Amino acid sequence: MSQPSPRHEIAHLGHVELLTPEPEKSLDFFVRVLGLTENGTDGDSVYLRTWDDYEHHSLKLTAAKTSGVGRTAVRASSEEALKRRVVALEERGLGVGWVDGDTGIGPTYLFRDPDGHELEVYWETERYRPPEHLRPALKNQAQAYPGRGVGVRRLDHVNYLAREAEVNGRFICDALGGRVTEQIRLDSGVISGQWTHFAQKSYDIVYTNDWTKSNGRLHHIAFATDTREDILRAADIALDNDVHIETGPHKHAIQQTFFLYLYEPGGNRIELCNPTGRLIFAPDWEPVTWTEAERAKGQAWGLKTIESFHTHGTPPVE
Template identity: 80%
Template sequence: MTSLLHDVAHIGHVELLTPEPEKSLWFFTHVMGLTENGRDGDSVYLRTWDDYEHHSLKLTGSHTSGIRRTALRASSQEALDRRVKAIDAAGRGIGWIDGDAGIGPTYLFTDPDGHEYELYWESERYDPPEELRPALKNQAQAYPGRGVCVRRLDHVNFLAADVEPNGNFVRDLLGARATEQIRLDNGNLGAQWLHFGQKSYDIVYTSDWTGSNGRLHHIAFATDTREDILRAADIFLENGVFIETGPHKHAIQQTFFLYVYEPGGNRIELCNPVARLILAPDWETVTWTEAERAKGQAWGLKTIESFHTHGTPPVPAP
């Protein structure tokens, strides 16, 4: 049993790359309901209505799709210093940069698969303009009433050539804990779900069947209710957004889900995981076998083939 370190508070934001910047911006603002909060060159800063920081998503125009960087907020300046020292000693550090919009000094590093992370402490709390000021003062922004209206950025699922060393890195260097995992018949990990706090998962690693490194499986946004996801399916249908699978319920983590592709090709999940919190300080990792996973999702839906082959940036299938 691994104890949580609590030096990492939560995922702050992600930078997503898109070869279709205008169409992707339309998707995230008009369809998903995020609010624009500034621009910088080819990048647009977007926020969900109840994330407290400057932005939840940095959308950057690029020649390809995928994820450039995942930002984690430390729980204090001292926690940031501890994690930087540990990461540097492990040889995974890139170095310090000036923080992006709304955040202070930032330390860059990579996991064993090559995904880039950034870690920071100083953060600017969002101060909404008058037209977005909420009636409830404990809410970051007024509910926009546009599109799906996702509430917050929830988690990131990375594809990895080898799951286990990446999970070990997030556990040993960042202080996370594995809540659930899939152990294949050959002994390898097929996927692993890790968390930093009482949310049941923040970071996921999934085996990349192409053998590639540094790719994205999906980023996920949480909704208020399961019914929001059912309504979102109709919203996606009306707007010509490709629905890959769902709505349905995962067996692992029991999350209600819906997966779509945004116009740049990145997979996006809507999830409603709020019923599952890990309160036990001595939680032991739940391990699923290959035979158990072959039964499909919680209510019998089989996992579709593209779930194992589609990632960004795209590469030839094996």
């Protein structure tokens, strides 16, 4: 009897833990500037949520000696799918074991990708129940729109830096049932970046090659806005709040995402993106491959990629 396909056994990206050496300033950035809502604490960590993610939290902000990414959580599509993914992870020697889940999350299995990033997979989850002052008029919305700062709608994706993007992208596909939607192939044949997804959204977890040859670093995490105009407004909000704008607003050629890149006070890169118009429905999708020459043309409308986009990652390395 053949094993069931791992496709769709991971439902979606759940939440990301971000490490910051400036916890108070980072918290102010995410709450006041981006518009997230606090939803509890746990030791040195604060749980934050966007207004339309349905779970307890979208971001776990943890005070640390340096910047970077902690654990990234993905939700399985069923209890049975969770068990099968745990077997697949253990077969690859990358499982760590069962751990107590964060607040709002049930039994959680901790594992690492080939590059050493920590991830966890779970099934049981607590749906957010807003207090009265955050109760939305529309019952199919998780929380009332905060009307504060940028007002990001949901956690969208995480982009890791890795020693070898292709090895890690293959792991996401083979062990978790993801699929490569787009990638970059250099003239040398090296795959320098891969965008993978689990459902119709065109990407959830991205790997790009780390020029420092380090392991386990972060390029950025991204939050989706409701509209493209929200990103244009976000640029003005960043100016008013002395937030460093790295690049944008502009449009990526890869995935056609409208973007703005900021640095939060802890040094981590944050993307605000509006990719909602592009979904992938084809069950036999073939990866779109971009060449080195095509990437040299810059972004969709000709903006050249800023140098720091290739060199800045967290935690910083010499």
